[in-house]
Amino acid sequence: MLTKLLELVSGEISLEVLEDTQFVVDLSKKVDDVSLTLIFNKSGVTAEIICMYSLGVNESVVLTTSTIHKAPFTSCVTYIKGVLFDGGNSSYTGKIIIEKKAQQTNSYLNDNILVVGENTKNNSKPILEIEADDVKASHGATTGRVNEDQLYYLESRGLSEVESQNLIVEGFFESLLSKITDDKIKNKIRNKITNAKI
């Protein structure tokens, strides 16, 4: 699979997926209503959208992703992971649209928010619009606070509260980072989200 890095700051990007591609999205902190649309007109193609972000005080993200399946035998998985520190504010809309002709489509969406700080806000709207029957489509969205038991467990091994929190945040992103096939891009993203820590 080809890996492409998309640096989104504002506005809408609409791309037609012509070959198997992994789209890694890099969001600038001052993201102001960004939308990424992938259109599947060509049969047999697979794509992935991977997006990770970390928000601190007064930082916000407004993001929309849409995968529109118009041709049969395509598949797409969208992974979004965000960590909210104090005052972080995220708003995410994820659409999976499968048109009537797009039989045998597999499309999935996963949106996970880990809340570390206080005074955070997050909106999540995962949408499915399905007109074909021989498809597999699903989405999952979770929002949760860092688990107290996990924090305590790590602290009981000698880590301070902040170190434990950072380790949990790193672990949260790790499973998604490991999916990025291009090392240069992987490291770029890793640095970006790690530097967001307090």
Add this chain to the structure above:
Amino acid sequence: MLKIEDLHINIEGKEIVKGINLEIASGEIHALMGPNGSGKSTLAQALMGHPTYEITKGKVTFNGKNLLKMNPSERSLAGLFLSFQYPSEVLGVNIANFLRLVYNKRVKKTLYPAAFRKLLKEKMEILDMKEEFMDRYLNEGFSGGEKKRMEILQMLILKPKIAILDETDSGLDIDALKIVSKGVTLLNKTAKTGVLLITHYTRLLNHIKPDKVHVMRNGKIVKSGGHELANELEKKGYTAFEE
């Protein structure tokens, strides 16, 4: 080394531990036995500093210092270790990296990844653990037995002064039990680690020989003795030991 004086512990306003006195010296192995609900795990977790347990009375001195004033991290760095009854899964955290991180926090001579992995491999061999476990995520997808072995591995790496083992034997088959016992006994002999074994089965004590045995009921220690006490328990059961 570890001195517990008249310790009272509450959970959500209810008193569970009603005045415990216990002293564990360097190199000693103590067994704390009692039926479910007697307060054994509460004691263990409270000693480690679990946030939901409230100490209402009493004193705990560890190596001359006031343990109760320290947070869990400080207690760990001071040399206290708890093998959890239900260890947490922490997703995405690589075991080798994690252990190296916490190891390096307490030694003068820190180790680079390669050297640490060599050390880790040695300890894993003692516990009959396959090398690939090193690169799994912390407790993620582990069976009960695997989690317990992971706790003991951590103990061997961290070399604590006092190790509390909370029902480490539960859910282990006989082979796993032998291996875990091997690890604990090794640490006790070579590093003079004091051990508090918490269990309600006498089976474990056939593999790790305690110097002292205490029976706990309803939040108090009702009798203390030597190894013979374990045999007595085996024969008579807990009901023979009223408060």
Add this chain to the structure above:
Amino acid sequence: MTNQKQKININANYKTKYGFNVAENYVYKTEKGLNEEVVKKISEMKDEPKWMRDFRLRAYKIFKEKPMPTWGGDLSKIDFDNIFYYLKPTDNQKRDWEDVPIEMKETFEKLGIPQAERQHLAGVKAQFDSEVIYGSLLKELEDEGIIFLGTDEALKKYPEIFEEYFGKLVPPSDNKFSALNSAVWSGGSFVYIPKGAHVKRPLQAYFRINAQNMGQFERTLIIADEGSYASYVEGCSAPIYSADSLHSAVVEVFVKKGARFKYTTIQNWSNDVYNLVTKRAKVEEDGVMEWVDGNLGSRLTQKYPSCYLVGERAHGEVLSIAYGGKGQHQDAGGKIFHISPNTTSSIISKSVSAFGGRTSYRGLIYVSPSAKNAKSRVECDALILDAESRSDTFPTMKIDESSANIEHEATVSKIGEEKLFYLMSRGLTETEAMSLIVSGFIEPIVKELPLEYAVELNRLIELEMEGSVG
């Protein structure tokens, strides 16, 4: 089946049920369409207190001002001017048994609906003559201090309670259709469960075929006082003939401290009906509200039972089944508002679309700031049975509090070839296999229904499946 012409049977109960005190042979029918005069006439016919009349008039104004909602199904064909907003029962359009469609008669036969009920359901008989049963069961409830009456009657008998609660949870200004209902409401149930009362049998189970619950604009008000347990069931899974093309009901439920209430609805309106309902519950400290919502019929249903969790540790649940067949659109779901700390909620939605039908799940989970430690789980699953049908999910999670724990999962799929094959290899026909799989799919919700509904529902699924293969 007999071919008889049925006379309309006016029964003395009509007086109390429909709440007017005019002589029996006076026939009144409002003209078609809605205006201030009609609203005034309705209030007059019912002999209502001034405050209610003013309430209706205010609501009518709001109804006129509000635009039609565009976010849901297609409401463009509703002709407000072509509806009778109030009919005395004597004038309910009835028809002859011979005019009842053959499919409907066959369905009754297959579902095992009792003879007398069939005529009523088919719109041939005006009222299910159940006075004897009705009377003695009401007495039982009375003895326990439970109030269970038609809304019209309750307004007269318990005006203080009415004024305290009526319209407080769903005000006319809430949406265009609640405004409409507030202006022209008639019929519905009023239920008061006293403190600490535990009502073992579901209310309404006895009055399944109750004309009140088939009114166009019924208004239901339920108060479950502190520590009480009760449940309420309405509707019928058999197809119901209705001359009315618009059903716009409002249900308000107040669950007080420590009380538990379960409200179950199964609707199977005929295919020309627009079913637009606002159902809302306010749940206080340690209270529990459960909505069980079955949407099988109608041309378009828009219904999102909701819970406002205003007290600590309140719990709200919505269990929703939707079946969207030919020419149908079920737009259903649920909304939960976490307003206080330590509240929990869950929404489970199962939908099936077939023969070109469409089902949409629309839901909202909102956690307000200071609603600490909110926990919520939403699961919506959809089965699309053929290439002509469609399914959508439009969930929203708006979380303004950092300690919330929210999970949402949705899947859309078709019946797997493997599963079908496996069941058929054990001797089932394709139809039997399909209906077994669909039944299994909706099982988690069906098991929450009273037995007779569950049985009917399963048989209905079988029937539908037969249509899909034959």
